[in-house]
Amino acid sequence: MSRRGENIRKRKDGRWEGRYSAFEPHSQKNVVRSIYAKSYSEVKEKLSAAKMDTQSMSKRQKCAGNVLFYLVADEWLATVENTKKHATFIKYRFIYQKHIKKKMENLVLARINEDILSQIFQDDNNEALSDSLQKSISCVMNQILSYAALNYHTEKIKYSNQRPKTGNKPVEILSQTEQTRLLHHLYDGMDVFKLGIVICISTGLRLGEICALKWQDIDLERKLLYVNSTVQRITMDGKKTRTVLLEGEPKSVYSKREIPLSDELVKLILPYYKGEGKYMLHRNKPLDPRTYQNKFQKYLQIADIGHKNFHSLRHTFATNCINSGADIKSLSEILGHSDVKITLNRYVHPSIETKRQHMNSLAAIYGQYLGQKRS
Template sequence: MSSNLKISEWFDIWYDSQTHIKQSTKSIYQSYANKHLKPKMGTVRLKKLSRDLIQQFIDELSIELSPKTVRAVYSMLKLCLTAAYEKHLIGNVVDKICLPKTVSKDVKVLTKQEQKRLEQVIEAENKENDIGILICLYTGIRIGELCALKWENINLDRKIMTIDKTMYSVQSNDGKCKTKIILSSPKSVNSERDIPIAELLSEKLSKIQKSEGFVINRNGKYIEPAVYSRRYKKLLEKAGIEYMMFHSTRHTFSVRARELGVDVQTLSEILGHSSVSTTLNFYGHSLPEHKHNQMERIGGLFSQSK
């Protein structure tokens, strides 16, 4: 193997060797390479690579992409070129690169009033598959986990839901269609979990319970996440709620749980986060309404002391 290889050639060699990572991750890497890496740096030979060239590439990406995406492309590139460094094909050219700072965005959640309106619309629509939205609002599972959920994973006697699969789409290379659906183990080891089912949700599930098959289905076949997300969008419109991504159901569950005093450790385990710190970073803060209520309680101490 020679340092005379072009970056595009080395990427393909490295990519094919990544048999230990999930297909969904490989699909993202392929997309980043085809859209960004190969068009801008594909013809550069490994022996010509320098830290300045990498920095220039990152700076150019920063003009057209979000900081989060730029950092993701860099992470992939660093893995790829670190492998080349370990084979003595290049020097250490990927360290000490200046990356754009990410700007944290407020997590979008349904207010209590919006959640109530949405649930009223779901009740009025009376469509069996809409139970999936309630499942997410009351357990916090991800849409991929919902679409992969089967009746065999739900034990209503014990009121336990077992999450052991997720569903996602990846780019297809067979030429017949752009994407294909993959069913696999969840995001991380912690994502495989048992979630207690609240009585309200248990009652609704018992009314439509089947012995087997996908909980969310069309004629017995699964419904893919992108399709089910569109149903959520329609229900938001009918409830008069501004559009927010389906993942907002997970955020909404988490915020409601924190409002009710659920401890972070328990919430982290229910959500299937890899660590408690992840949960704290997302949901450790208070909502403005909750902060106001807490300050009023403190103010009450002064009025009582008069």
């Protein structure tokens, strides 16, 4: 039986309904919510739990008016540490401590709005901050603000940097002449380090992925290379050195992939296959990406090629694939992208020769039209 004041009743359909009042952050009003169950005791138990949750939420909201921003940011960082990759946590923490904390830490959470954020960060427009860094700052700020809105029921605010973009830097790829010079040098006196460069320009592997590549990730019988890990240098608390090498899973779930190996590449790998140690480049531990980047620069210098970032090998591979007629979907999966749009926008750079072929093909079509007309 229901009792007076419990707000529990039996419905005509046989179910029990319990009602309670809750504050709705979006409408800023108290609303009546219902809970249903098959029995009186079950709905009473559910109703009691719902009321406790509502009271806890209301207390938190009342406290939000006095909560300082840095406390919420610390809570959010703790959540990131427990749910994201360690490298992601380190990056977010650095961005917060370096570019956000001093400007925001003493602000009361409930008083923050878009105008205040604009005033606080307006000086950033005059600082020598790259577009990429500005984007990272916005990302961290918006995640903290979203966490505050969800857990403290503050107004939903979005921070956006309105500084005009300086534009992306031109993507570096090796020209056909540069590729010829580099490959001649790599094949002359081939060793495992030169082999690694050939693998990168032939498969699109990232620097961290080749440095963490293990012999067990290469299957010469099936002619497949498996990308299962990557390595990067990050800040680590409690260490004597400022940074340490950390091996972990690839950049994203899509980066964990399998790549077919050409017959030529299989022949090149075979003499070194499963040599000393666990890792291809550095025996029993991953190779430091900085070390391999330096080796790459020496190879370029000897081949009489100007400075190129290691990532240019990946762009060169993608460009060669497109120029040879590869479809975008296949290339996107080989590169480990989550969306073909990323491949199209960042990695597809048709050469002038390919563009000229397209123009000549178009001219040939027009020529056919003219021939038909004349006949």
